[in-house]
Amino acid sequence: MENFFISTAISYTNGPPHMGHAYEIIAADVIARFKRLEGKNVFFVTGTDEHGLKVQQKANKLNISPQALADQMSETFIEMGRALNCSNDDFIRTSEERHKKAVKEIWIRMKEKGDIYLDDYSGWYSLIDEAFYQESELKKDDLGNFLSPNNTPVEWIEEKSYFFRLSAYEDKLLNLYKDNINFLQPKSRMNEVRNFVKAGLKDISISRKGLEWGIKVPNDEDHSVYVWVDALTNYISALEWPESSHLYDDFWPGDLHLIGKDIIRFHAVFWPAFLLSAGLDIPKQVFAHGFILNKGEKMSKSLGNIEDPMALVESFGVDQLRYFLMRETPFGSDGNYSDELLINRVNADLSNDLGNLSQRCLTMVKRNCNQSIPQKNELNEIDLKLLNSVDLKKSSISDLMTNFQISSYISEVFELISNTNKYFSDQKPWDLKKLDERRMNTVLWVTCEMLRRVGILLQPVIPSASSKLLGFLCIDKNHRLLDFLSEDNALSSGKSIKDPEIIFPKIDLKK
Structure with missing residues (x-):
């Protein structure tokens, strides 16, 4: 039986599930279920990204531990998956021991390769995006303050940091894109990434000093592994790597990472570079889907137009929501709700x-x-x-x-x-x-x-x-x-059938 691995991006635990999370896990579930219909042996994983400064700060505000907050929030994502009738085979949490082992192992391998070094970091950082930016990537608001490409605030940071030698992987990545033209879909996304890499890659910061809620850097307790080395490794920690595991042997390299279009760079540039450095296989494909908009506008707290997927299931039904989200919009484009x-x-x-x-x-x-x-x-x-x-x-x-x-x-x-x-x-x-x-x-x-x-x-x-x-x-x-x-x-004549019932009652607009 042919194996098939599919993953969603893991969800950050600083806030409850929203429509974007629902859209992604439903799409992944549809693909996973179809592959099972084809007779494939499917491993479908989703999960939660639980470390980082945002979770630590929110936990402090709530006067609870970051672990307690992560436990609470991860449960809401597990419940969402159940409510949406999703068939994931595993739910990986980055605070689990199996994940911490994998992160430390991939770090050690990249360091042994000579791709990790300690240096001074100074630059612009967005707490909301959990990302560092070059000044050339930033824009300004009406008051002259710098904003990230996602319109989030940035702050200037100067500190000791471990760096990953991303600059050494420019040619290798371009060769990857050339040899595997379907590595990133839709094609328009591949063009964006290729141009980004061709413009020249700089080494990236992969640790934060003094961050309490994170996985400690091997042999340096003062530093914690920065979010993307931590988060991205979930795809193989869910397969029990680096332990001797039939799951990893059977399902890696993964067939499909299903992600939002806002995190393409991390999955199509950083992740394959980390894997190449660690001597591991690269996933076969990344597909970046669009956003679900509310009447043409991006959903946000400030606009007060965020839709709660759990409330929509309660109001309209789970199959109804699944059908609408999958039917209404060409997959890969932005959709309207x-x-x-x-x-x-x-x-x-x-x-x-x-x-x-x-x-x-x-x-x-x-x-x-x-x-x-x-x-x-x-x-x-x-x-x-x-x-x-x-x-x-x-x-x-x-x-x-x-x-x-x-x-x-x-x-x-x-x-x-x-x-x-x-x-x-x-x-x-x-x-x-x-x-x-x-x-x-x-x-x-x-x-x-x-x-x-x-x-x-x-x-x-x-x-x-x-x-x-x-x-x-x-x-x-x-x-x-x-x-x-x-x-x-085909159906055999004379075989009894059950009493038919109405499958889809009409929905009243007033509901």
Whole structure:
């Protein structure tokens, strides 16, 4: 069985989960679930980044220990994953001993390579971004104060620091991008990174002096490992590296790091350089997704437009939120959220198209076919054209998901649903009941079979509803992989079905 590793970026524990966190973990879950449908052995990891000055300062304000704050906050991210029906295999926390071991080991290896040295640091630092910046990267606000590229405040810092010799990896990184043109997607992101590296790399500070809440630098208790060496190492500490582990052997190099577009530099420049220095394999691909905006504006506390994903699940349902976020926006671009957009999309696609088709068809089967899969009988050209359309699309829609075009994948599946709706309406099985019962059974069989097939294809996106739909048809849980889409595994006439229920009630805009 082929292995597949996928990760999200780990979430920082200085604040509660927000829509960006939900969007990323849902997308990763959709991809992980699809890979499992393909029959792959998947390792899907997410987690929390728990060290650093911001966590230490917030804990001090709350009069609790940084560890206590990290424990509280990491639990909220674990709960979010559960609430969003995410299927991650592990949840890594950077305060865990297994992670600390890995960070110390990668540090030692980079130091033995001659890529870490102690020197004086002076420069601009953003506490919010946890990043150092060159003055040429900064801009000024209306008062003349310097701001980071992300519009966050920066301060001038002078202190002793350990540096990583990033400048030594310029050519190696450019060769990586040249040899693996798909290393960073979308392609526009690769162009940004390539230009950044070509402009010349400077050595980077990788420690902070006097930081209490952090992993201590090996053989120097005065310094703590700076956030990105600490945080990025989670991808291999989750695989139990450097211990002798079948997980690391089986799943590294990782297949996909799924991240936000604001942390590309750390994953596409720093991380591969660290790994090269430590003599470790580089992940196969990094995909940088866009942001979810609120009615065109970036969500922020100051604007008061932050959406709580847990509240949205409570109001609209988990499959509804998952579907909207994955369907509405081409993956990789920025997307828009509003209650109105979600309600309109869910009502049109899930309630009207999929939900009504399921309810109308299965209710007719219950009433007219002794609550059993109808007789197939002879299939005419119209029947075969609809059924064959799944086989014709299977390869192309699998390619869409392989390229992380999640919205396009969903669109293709819903074209099948739309065509099945048209077929059902055009064939009028309710009239055929009086005119040609044999033909009615065939039309109902074809529609049930199409529901089975789209139910399989939609499992990664709306897992609960798909499970219900396949459950109505009494499809064995071991027969829900992509391999079972074929005609050889079509529904058997006479097999009992369960009482159909409304899968997606319409949402009232006032909710």
